Amino acid sequence: MLDITQFDDAIIGTDTPDPLRFSFMAKKGAHAAGHAMPIMPDQKHATLDKMFASIENTNKKRCLYIHIPFCRVRCTFCNFFQNAASRTLVESYFSALKAEIELKAVQPWTQSGQFHAVYVGGGTPTDLSPAQVKELGQLIRQRFPLTSDCEITLEGRINRFSDEMFDHALEGGFNRFSFGVQSFDTQVRRKAKRLDDREVVMDRLAQLSSTEQAPIIIDLLYGLPYQTLDVLEQDLKDFMATGAHGLDLYQLIVGGSAPMLNLQEKGKLPPPATTPQKAEMYQLGTQFMAEHHMRQLSVNHWTRDNRERSQYNSLAKTYAEVLPIGSGAGGNVAGFSMMHHRDLNTYIDAINSGQSPVAMMFKQNPLEPVFASLKSQFDSGVIRRSHLAPIDDHCSFDFLLPLFKLWQQRGLLTLEQDFAVLTLAGSFWSVSLSQACIHVIQSTFQAQRPAAKFVTM
Ligand SMILES: C[S@@+](CC[C@H](N)C(=O)[O-])C[C@H]1O[C@@H](n2cnc3c(N)ncnc32)[C@H](O)[C@@H]1O
Ligand code: SF4
CATH class of the missing domain: 1.10.10 (Arc Repressor Mutant, subunit A)
Known part of the structure; x- marks a missing residue:
């Protein structure tokens, strides 16, 4: 009891009396987590070998996550930035990534089940070249056992997302696109170091959505500097106007080394929205979506039609196994969770010398x-x-x-x-x-x- x-x-x-604003002090992280037990460093390789050699005869759902740890410019609010994109760095990373894909794909564990969703995330995967995006998509389709309705998402941003990029991604087999917009408002965007102004982002999203080639999903944040309730409401109206198929509405949580913290300390940006203010913004967002009869897929995800399924989000953030690939990727396989080296050179060296890219590994909580x-x-x-x-x-x-x-x-x-x-x-x-x-x-x-x-x- x-x-x-x-x-x-x-x-x-x-x-x-006001649970929306004051039930807790603040949201501490994006996801809840239980305690796990670290694997001793000298046991890591033997454990990984045993794990990937195992064959699971279960119908447990699986996802594949491939990480592209580059961005052309760092946004002020972001906790995920890893490396500035340069052509040579991206090329040597891409070679190592392909080598890891080939290696992971042939493991008995990998071939013993089916993958229901693939997510190529970042960083900014759309900062790869169109040819690389196509090659990556084809490699995924050729090497991994995917379900016939497997959702294959390419994450990125609108900046420099050309027709050539869209065509190459579709030819590579990507069938869902998730673009970080954060806010359409030009002032909010410029202060956050986003790359294009409102009209450019809206026009391009409207063009891509109107092709009806694949679901186009956008991420919006609430709580950014200069993003008042009115600005947020306009952001939601702008989303509707683009015709994009789905929306993720995330609460801004700034931590770690996000440049915004330093800029706020120096008085160059206004202080962050408080939790009660963000609660009001969430209320506005959910009410707006309800008034527009958007279907709610989760507490922060809505869809305009039944084309968007958000398979990866609903599976990977919850109970499915996730096979991680790439520098900074994390996942969980056969009862173990793992995180790959975030340092790019350490990752590339590990792959090129035939070592595992896993930096940390845990036995999951029973x-x-x-x-x-x-x-x-x-x-x-x-x-x-x-x-x-x-x-x-x-x-x-x-x-x-x-x-x-x-x-x-x-x-x-x-x-x-x-x-x-x-x-x-x-x-x-x-x-x-x-x-x-x-x-x-x-x-x-x-x-x-x-x-x-x-x-x-
Ligand atoms: C890792 S980013 C990659 C997306 C892409 N690079 C972009 O620029 O939009 C994925 C999503 O994380 C969310 N995100 C980034 N920083 C965040 C923060 N400090 N708090 C909450 N969500 C954040 C954004 O909505 C973003 O679209
Ligand atoms: S929001 Fe996207 S583009 Fe901006 S720093 Fe984060 S990962 Fe890079």
């Missing part, structure tokens, strides 16, 4: 299936009893019920028999809520399991 009185407000949220199902359900906006993995022999939904009842009183969700449906406030705080569930499960059940510092195989 879960005793919720032992957890403080920082974990399970505050009792407030409760990971429970955590993964929680993350996926909170991300979808509805927690379904039947979709939560059990904790040993316990029904996770029943175990969490005292917490769900508390959150119902606090306006974060409503309980409907076997479902907990997030309210607007609950949707805004969905990552904090799923993190809270993971925390209470971990502290209740992990205490009963032996602690392990490192795992040896």
Whole structure:
């Protein structure tokens, strides 16, 4: 039986008459996560060899993630920037990447299942040349066992996304395009160091969408400097006007080495939007989408039609296995999670000398299936009893019920028999809520399991 009185407000949220703005202090990260156990460095290679030699006869869903760690210009808000794109650097990276693809594709593990979604992300994959994009797409299609309806996404931006690039990408087999727009507003864009002005971005998106060759999806952020509520509303209207098929609406979370922090400290940019201000922006966004009868695929993703499925987002961020390829790529395979070298030369040297590109590796938490199902359900906006993995022999939904009842009183969700449906406030705080569930499960059940510092195989 879960005793919720032992957890403080920082974990399970505050009792407030305004749950949308004040349930938690701030969203700390993009995703919830449970603890995992590091693999000892001297065991890494043996573990990887064993893992890739294994054959899984399951229907577990799989995704492939390929990382392109370059951008032509660094945006002020971005936590993901790795390297400035230069022709020679990109070429030597592309050769190493192809070598890794060839190597990973022939592994027994890889060939023993089917991949449901592929995502070529970054950085800015559209900063590759059209010929490289086509070659990459063809290599993916030729080498990996893909499902017949596999979603193959190319991420990038509108800047220099020519007709030649679009044609080459389609010929390579890409069938979904995800463009980071962040905001259409020219002032917001220039202050964030985005490369094109509003009209250029809108016109190009409208052209690409009108070809109806593939779903065109855009990312918008809320909380950027100079992005008032009015600007956000215009951003949403501009999205509608372009005819693009889908929208991801992300809360700005600035951390690490994002240049914006330094610019704000020096007074060159206004302070970041507060969490209560961002909550209001989320409210505006969700209400706008509802008024325009856009179909909601998750707490922050909407689609105009049934062409957009957002397979990668709904699978990879939740319970599917993800095979990572490239510098800075991360994924999880056969119960292990791993992160590749972020330093480009270290990655290229590792590949060229026949070494593994894995920098860090962890044995996943034994409760990971429970955590993964929680993350996926909170991300979808509805927690379904039947979709939560059990904790040993316990029904996770029943175990969490005292917490769900508390959150119902606090306006974060409503309980409907076997479902907990997030309210607007609950949707805004969905990552904090799923993190809270993971925390209470971990502290209740992990205490009963032996602690392990490192795992040896
Ligand atoms: C890694 S970026 C790659 C996209 C592409 N390079 C671009 O320029 O739009 C993917 C998405 O992450 C989101 N993102 C970047 N920085 C973020 C931040 N500080 N907080 C929240 N989301 C962020 C943006 O919406 C972006 O479209
Ligand atoms: S938002 Fe995209 S282009 Fe800008 S720095 Fe981040 S990854 Fe690069």
